[in-house]
Amino acid sequence: MSEQLVFHFQSTLSLVLYMSLLPLLAAMVVGLxxxxxxxxxxxxxxxxxxxxxxxxxIVLLLFGGSLLAVPLEREATELFNSFPALTR
Numbered sequence: 001m002s003e004q005l006v007f008h009f010q011s012t013l014s015l016v017l018y019m020s021l022l023p024l025l026a027a028m029v030v031g032l033x034x035x036x037x038x039x040x041x042x043x044x045x046x047x048x049x050x051x052x053x054x055x056x057x058i059v060l061l062l063f064g065g066s067l068l069a070v071p072l073e074r075e076a077t078e079l080f081n082s083f084p085a086l087t088r
Contacts, residue, residue, distance in 0.1 A: 027053040
């Protein structure tokens with residue numbers, strides 16, 4: 001029983017890392033580009049990078065959220081189906 005629990009815990013953690021990778025990379029690239037743009041133009045507004053990163057992540061999740069939901073649904077279904085065996 002504990003092997004199954006460890007397996008589900010490990011697969012859930014890897015799924016969380018997988019799902020957060022694309023938004024984090026997009027926010028990092030946008031933050032880097034905005035930082036370079038700020039350095040070139042000497043604009044010292046601190047809310048500018050956060051605004052663009054937030055908008056990038058929101059747009060990414062709006063258009064790519066359905067692709068990220070498929071593995072999440074699969075993992076949840078597998079976990080709920082094996083729940084009775086895990087709680088014995």
